[in-house]
Amino acid sequence: METVLVLTYTETDGSLAKHALEVLAAAKAIKGTLVVGLIGENVQAAANRIAGCGAARFLGATGKDFAQARYGSDAAAAEAICRAAKATIVIALATSRWNRILAGVAHRLGGRADMHVTDIDAADAIVVTRWYYRQRMEAAFQRTQRPWVIALEAGCAQPWKGDAGTAKVETVTVTLSDAAKRTAVTGVKAPSADQQTIRPDAKVLFVAGAGWTKKQADGQTHVKDAEKLILDFLGLTKASLGSSKSLVDLSGEGQAVLPFMSHLNQVGQTGATPRHPKGLSTCCHGEEPHAVGWRFINERRAINLDANCGWARGKADVLYVADAFEVIRKINALLAGKK
Numbered sequence: 576m577e578t579v580l581v582l583t584y585t586e587t588d589g590s591l592a593k594h595a596l597e598v599l600a601a602a603k604a605i606k607g608t609l610v611v612g613l614i615g616e617n618v619q620a621a622a623n624r625i626a627g628c629g630a631a632r633f634l635g636a637t638g639k640d641f642a643q644a645r646y647g648s649d650a651a652a653a654e655a656i657c658r659a660a661k662a663t664i665v666i667a668l669a670t671s672r673w674n675r676i677l678a679g680v681a682h683r684l685g686g687r688a689d690m691h692v693t694d695i696d697a698a699d700a701i702v703v704t705r706w707y708y709r710q711r712m713e714a715a716f717q718r719t720q721r722p723w724v725i726a727l728e729a730g731c732a733q734p735w736k737g738d739a740g741t742a743k744v745e746t747v748t749v750t751l752s753d754a755a756k757r758t759a760v761t762g763v764k765a766p767s768a769d770q771q772t773i774r775p776d777a778k779v780l781f782v783a784g785a786g787w788t789k790k791q792a793d794g795q796t797h798v799k800d801a802e803k804l805i806l807d808f809l810g811l812t813k814a815s816l817g818s819s820k821s822l823v824d825l826s827g828e829g830q831a832v833l834p835f836m837s838h839l840n841q842v843g844q845t846g847a848t849p850r851h852p853k854g855l856s857t858c859c860h861g862e863e864p865h866a867v868g869w870r871f872i873n874e875r876r877a878i879n880l881d882a883n884c885g886w887a888r889g890k891a892d893v894l895y896v897a898d899a900f901e902v903i904r905k906i907n908a909l910l911a912g913k914k
C-alpha cells in the first residue's frame with residue numbers, strides 16, 4: 576500500500592495555486608493513504624481550503640524561513656515532510672521553485688525523481704508519462720524504487736474541487752543550518768501584469784510572425800501600427816503572446832522590431848510548447864519548426880495573405896486568407912465596443 580504525499584507550498588498570500596489543486600487531484604487518483612505536506616510562512620488557511628480532500632494527515636513546515644523560495648530551506652523542509660509522512664510516492668508541482676529542489680530531495684531520501692511529468696495513470700499500476708527530445712517522443716513508464724518523487728506539469732489534470740473546513744496541521748520541525756539560510760530574497764522585480772505578455776493560464780495564444788514587420792501592399796512597413804494593434808489585442812483579450820523565430824531574431828539583425836517581443840515568446844522546435852485551449856497565428860507562415868510548438872493547442876486558427884502558407888497544409892483548423900492588419904483592427908474595434 577502506497578503512502579502518497581502531495582508536496583506543495585503556499586503562495587505569498589497564504590493561498591494555494593490552481594496547480595497545487597491539480598496535483599492534489601492527481602494524487603487522489605492513486606490507491607493508498609493520502610498525506611498533504613505544506614510549506615510556507617503560515618499554512619493553516621491553505622490546509623483549511625482543502626480540508627475535505629480525504630487526507631489522513633496534514634503536515635506543515637512553517638515560519639518566516641519558509642516564506643520565500645530558497646534552495647536550502649525548501650529542500651530541508653521538503654525532506655523533513657517526506658520523512659515525517661513516510662511517503663513512498665511524492666506528487667509535487669513542476670514549477671521552477673520545486674523543480675530545482677526535487678532531485679536533491681529524492682537523492683537525500685534514497686529515492687528517484689521524475690520531472691516534467693504530464694500524466695499519471697493509476698488505474699492499475701502507477702504509470703507516468705513525459706515527453707523527450709523536445710516533445711517529439713512520449714514515454715510511459717513505472718518505477719519500483721521508493722520513494723518516487725513525481726513533478727507534474729501545470730494544466731495536465733483537472734483541479735481538485737471539494738469542501739473547505741478546518742484541518743488539523745501537524746508541525747514538522749526542520750533544523751536549518753546557517754548555509755541553508757545564507758540566501759535572502761530582498762525583493763522581486765517583475766513587469767506589471769499588463770506588460771507581462773506570457774500568460775500560461777490564458778485561454779488564447781496569439782502568435783505574431785515576421786510578416787508584421789514586412790513591406791505591405793503599399794510598399795511600406797508599418798511596424799508602429801503593428802505594435803499598437805498587437806498590444807491593443809492583448810490588452811482587450813488578455814491573450815498570451817507567442818512569436819515565430821524569425822520575428823524575435825530580427826532585432827539581432829538590426830531591423831525594425833516589436834520592442835515587447837523577446838526570445839522568451841518564441842514558440843516552436845527551438846522555443847516553447849505552450850498549452851492553451853485556442854491559438855491564433857497572424858503574419859506567420861506556419862513552417863514545421865514553428866508549428867511543432869503548437870502541438871498542445873487544441874483549436875488552431877491562422878490569418879495569412881498566402882492561401883498556400885504552411886497553416887493551409889493541415890496545421891490549422893481554420894485559415895483566414897486575409898490581411899492581419901485589417902482583421903485585427905476590426906476585431907479590436909468590436910472588442911472595445913463590447914467593453
Ligand SMILES: Cc1cc2nc3c(=O)[nH]c(=O)nc-3n(C[C@H](O)[C@H](O)[C@H](O)COP(=O)(O)OP(=O)(O)OC[C@H]3O[C@@H](n4cnc5c(N)ncnc54)[C@H](O)[C@@H]3O)c2cc1C
Pocket residue numbers: 783784785786787789791818819820821822841842843844845846847857858859860861862863864865868878879880881884897898899900
Ligand atoms: C533548426 C531550426 C529550428 C527552428 N526553430 C523554430 C522555432 O522554434 N520557432 C519558429 O517560429 N521558427 C523556427 N525555425 C524557423 C522556421 O523554419 C521559419 O523560418 C520561421 O518560423 C518563419 O517565421 P515567420 O513565419 O514569422 O516568417 P516568414 O516566413 O517571413 O513569414 C511571414 C508570413 O507573414 C505573412 N504576411 C505578411 N504580411 C501579412 C499580412 N498583412 N497579413 C497576413 N499575413 C501576412 C506572409 O504571407 C508570410 O507567410 C527554425 C528553423 C530551423 C532550421
